[in-house]
Amino acid sequence: MKASGRRAETRLRLFSAAVELIAEQGYTATTVDAIAERAGVAKGTVFYNFGSKEALFTGLLDHGIGLLSGALSGAAAGRTALDALDSVVMAQLRFFEEYGAFARVLLAEMWRTAWQDAVAGLRRDALGVYAGVLRRAVAEGVVRDDLDVETAAAAVFGMVLTVAIERKVLHPDRPIERVHATLVELLHGRVAAG
Amino acid sequence: MKASGRRAETRLRLFSAAVELIAEQGYTATTVDAIAERAGVAKGTVFYNFGSKEALFTGLLDHGIGLLSGALSGAAAGRTALDALDSVVMAQLRFFEEYGAFARVLLAEMWRTAWQDAVAGLRRDALGVYAGVLRRAVAEGVVRDDLDVETAAAAVFGMVLTVAIERKVLHPDRPIERVHATLVELLHGRVAAG
DNA sequence: ATTTTTGTACTGACCAGTCAGTTATAAAAA
DNA sequence: TTTTTATAACTGACTGGTCAGTACAAAAAT
Numbered sequence: 001m002k003a004s005g006r007r008a009e010t011r012l013r014l015f016s017a018a019v020e021l022i023a024e025q026g027y028t029a030t031t032v033d034a035i036a037e038r039a040g041v042a043k044g045t046v047f048y049n050f051g052s053k054e055a056l057f058t059g060l061l062d063h064g065i066g067l068l069s070g071a072l073s074g075a076a077a078g079r080t081a082l083d084a085l086d087s088v089v090m091a092q093l094r095f096f097e098e099y100g101a102f103a104r105v106l107l108a109e110m111w112r113t114a115w116q117d118a119v120a121g122l123r124r125d126a127l128g129v130y131a132g133v134l135r136r137a138v139a140e141g142v143v144r145d146d147l148d149v150e151t152a153a154a155a156v157f158g159m160v161l162t163v164a165i166e167r168k169v170l171h172p173d174r175p176i177e178r179v180h181a182t183l184v185e186l187l188h189g190r191v192a193a194g
Numbered sequence: 195m196k197a198s199g200r201r202a203e204t205r206l207r208l209f210s211a212a213v214e215l216i217a218e219q220g221y222t223a224t225t226v227d228a229i230a231e232r233a234g235v236a237k238g239t240v241f242y243n244f245g246s247k248e249a250l251f252t253g254l255l256d257h258g259i260g261l262l263s264g265a266l267s268g269a270a271a272g273r274t275a276l277d278a279l280d281s282v283v284m285a286q287l288r289f290f291e292e293y294g295a296f297a298r299v300l301l302a303e304m305w306r307t308a309w310q311d312a313v314a315g316l317r318r319d320a321l322g323v324y325a326g327v328l329r330r331a332v333a334e335g336v337v338r339d340d341l342d343v344e345t346a347a348a349a350v351f352g353m354v355l356t357v358a359i360e361r362k363v364l365h366p367d368r369p370i371e372r373v374h375a376t377l378v379e380l381l382h383g384r385v386a387a388g
Numbered sequence: 389a390t391t392t393t394t395g396t397a398c399t400g401a402c403c404a405g406t407c408a409g410t411t412a413t414a415a416a417a418a
Numbered sequence: 419t420t421t422t423t424a425t426a427a428c429t430g431a432c433t434g435g436t437c438a439g440t441a442c443a444a445a446a447a448t
Contacts, residue, residue: 007392027222028223031436042393044441045393052439053439104305107305109302112219151360152379154356155354163349165305182341185338186381200426204427236429237405238405238407238428238430241405245405246404391447392445394444395443397441397442398441402436403434404434404435407432408429412428413424414424415422
């Protein structure tokens, strides 16, 4: 996995072109011709590099999920578990601020059986970060010890994903800190500070 | 809008066939032939009834969103706003328990610009129920009065939607009450009752 | 010298939408 | 009742276009 090199660059350009088109139109509606054109590459190059449209897409999913997982786990440190939860939420918001198209692709394709393998990595790595933080919170006694950590992790992840897209689509200039504050308030359930 | 009648029945059968196939394969990948076949109807009937594949789909969205909104607003009553919030969450979980395929279609297509009009109804009606309950909560002083109600509504809706699908796909026999309890615990932010 | 990319042309399968013809339904006429 | 009439609902073979993937010789990059 050399990061530089002509081939690696071509692949990244193809990922980037594909994720934007697929976010707008969906996987099936996006043609290989269109991806190649936007990437500034000949159609044959797509097949030379990935072999098939499906392989390009699962490669894209793997790539994005890797980036996302890295961003989340880098943010999971914090004095208390609730601090860590806040900063993981912020990291997820920031990640999708930068890779908004990927957020939409993920949301749309997350539950499709066709890419189960790629999505398994999402569960293990990205949701795993939330699960870890929530387990810490249980250990610290700030949430009840019968909390279903897996479900709660999916809940928070889905909540942030939804809101990140909503902001991108409907309120692009709303500051990300404000959105974060709203989510944190919901999650901590703090009562009327008036 | 007569509820019975040959035509209305055909339309419902087509909705039902379409939502299942589209949940599995996505909108574009689902062919009109396949929808017609599953509905036990000739292909021409689809076009006789809806005029186009797209019109069938937006009709399906409208139909489902109407059912969902009805279910949610019917549950929005409650002694306190937080009680009401709990029961709206439960109503959403139950609705997607029954119409799981629709949940997946909604999640995947909610942000596609092609069906903005149909999805506007979702914002107005379904998310509106959450927004109303949250406004009550603000009025009752149980959440801070600077809460961004619109964002919070989207957050809760997305959270429940994600978890409903996760349960359908990964833990179908987990009791719905347990999932509800987890979500409510997250939302109320109750601290270690041990 | 080898890997990677280009450009163009091609194929075979697939699919949304059409349309001329057929059947079901109900109301009017016999 | 039975028959006719009108039209609403449905049918399925067909069409025109689209698209993933292939082929390959020449060029460019490493």
